[in-house]
Amino acid sequence: MSEPLIRFRDVDFSYGPDRPVLCGCNFQLAAGQRVALVGPNGSGKTTLLHLVVGLLEPDAGRIEAFGQVRRSQHDFHEVRRRAGLLFQDADDQLFCPTVAEDVAFGPLNLGKPRGQIRRIVAETLDSLGLAGYEHRITYRLSGGEKRLVALAAVLAMQPDVLLLDEPASGLDERATDRLAEILAGLPQAMVVVSHDRGFLERTTAETLRLCDGRVETAA
Amino acid sequence: MIRHASPFAPVHARSAFVGRVDPRLRIVAAVALSVLVALADRFAVLGSALAVSVLGLALSGLPWRVVLRRLLPLNAVMLLLLLVLPLTSGGTPWGRLGPLEFSWEGLWLGVAIALKGNAIVLVLLALLGSVDATTLGHALSHLRVPDKLTHLLLFTVRYLDVLHREYLRLRAAMKVRGFRPRMNRHTYRTFGYLVGMLLVRSFDRSERIAAAMKCRGFRGRFYMLDHFVFSRRDVPFGLTSLAVLLVLALMEWT
Structure with missing residues (x-):
């Protein structure tokens, strides 16, 4: 097996002394691997995703991503480009007035030329069935549309790994079906956090369970 | 355009x-x-x-x-x-x-x-x-008005509606439990809680937005797509x- 894209080695993390979350957590994700991450509320699923992209810092242990150990915020700049995190609440992620600007935000930060960005925006929206949404106002979109635009914004960074935090929550059946279909067709390695078994079965190939601060392979 | x-x-x-x-x-x-x-x-x-x-x-x-x-x-x-x-x-x-x-x-x-x-x-x-x-x-931003001011305007426009919906949700939650504003201490205290809760939630949201922006490579500078x-x-x-x-x-x- 090739070098994993992401690897946690004995990672500890707590939100203060009375709220330990991860404890000696080991976890890895290889290229093309599609993993469902399950566990009770508050077991640290979101925390784990935030640790991957350096939004949180571990108390102990080591986080390796894309072949390097990542410690400082500077190390994580590259990780954030290559690992796209989809937030639980799309309203947190879509802050630009129009869809096109929001999708372009990541590529603009990466300093890509404008012509190329316009192409990326058009292609990304098109691939998600959102062609023609460029000039829609983000906060007037429906919940399902917001989720897809947020996904487009993540995909526009052209990441190698997708970290999806409850991507199907709050969506109706049709929107969930559409999202599952899109995710199943994406080539990236992904970690999907969800409580929806049906959704996970359609989008992922294996299941990991977070339990007592550790990741276990679920039976 | x-x-x-x-x-x-x-x-x-x-x-x-x-x-x-x-x-x-x-x-x-x-x-x-x-x-x-x-x-x-x-x-x-x-x-x-x-x-x-x-x-x-x-x-x-x-x-x-x-x-x-x-x-x-x-x-x-x-x-x-x-x-x-x-x-x-x-x-x-x-x-x-x-x-x-x-x-x-x-x-x-x-x-x-x-x-x-x-x-x-x-x-x-x-x-x-x-x-x-x-x-x-x-x-305004093209007219060289300081970035901070235009961002303030744009973020206000974007999140006013989100906060308003949050406010309406809280008000609805109050209503379904029989709350009706009157001229008494209970009302003042309740509105105090409502405003306080809105502030706390807005703050949390701003933290999450900042995190989401970081994840997409934001390092303190905005670029405009449109000219x-x-x-x-x-x-x-x-x-x-x-x-x-x-x-x-x-x-x-x-």
Whole structure:
């Protein structure tokens, strides 16, 4: 097996002394691997995703991503480009007035030329069935549309790994079906956090369970 | 091009002459005219400015009812000034009511202020009333207004609705448990909690937004995707505005 894209080695993390979350957590994700991450509320699923992209810092242990150990915020700049995190609440992620600007935000930060960005925006929206949404106002979109635009914004960074935090929550059946279909067709390695078994079965190939601060392979 | 991307703007204002002019030019013209009116003292200038702003409003295609509704609070204040200033500023009296004496100077001062206020509000409405907040933010940023201010405007526009929905959810949660506002301590405390909760939630949300932005490579600088372009249509507007400004300035300072 090739070098994993992401690897946690004995990672500890707590939100203060009375709220330990991860404890000696080991976890890895290889290229093309599609993993469902399950566990009770508050077991640290979101925390784990935030640790991957350096939004949180571990108390102990080591986080390796894309072949390097990542410690400082500077190390994580590259990780954030290559690992796209989809937030639980799309309203947190879509802050630009129009869809096109929001999708372009990541590529603009990466300093890509404008012509190329316009192409990326058009292609990304098109691939998600959102062609023609460029000039829609983000906060007037429906919940399902917001989720897809947020996904487009993540995909526009052209990441190698997708970290999806409850991507199907709050969506109706049709929107969930559409999202599952899109995710199943994406080539990236992904970690999907969800409580929806049906959704996970359609989008992922294996299941990991977070339990007592550790990741276990679920039976 | 960003002009077609503004669904907030009234549709009928689009087809009008002013509605198609580059927003940057409109901002500059509106600010210049407002400053001039604020500085001017002569009634001829103030009257002309008011006439020009009414004309501009007619060209902008904004519905009169909207305009009148916006002028109402302003003119309520102006009426108050017209009543109070003749009493307080002293000078040549033109009438008296018991111990109260009304002066000409005060009356003219009140009229001048009312003219100025209305002219400025009408100019701003005529030129910027049909620009949606998003475009306004972008135009300001292209005019080199500090990034922090334009971001503040853009973020406010974006999250006002989210916060409003949060407020409505909290209010609904209060209502379904039988809360009805009254004049008592329970009500004050409850509203205190409501505002406090909104603040806490807004703060949390801002943290999450900042995190989401970081994840997409944000390092403290915004880049604009859209650019404005001057077009030939903007020339007549620009020249007309310049001419109006010059004439008014000459009337005032010669």
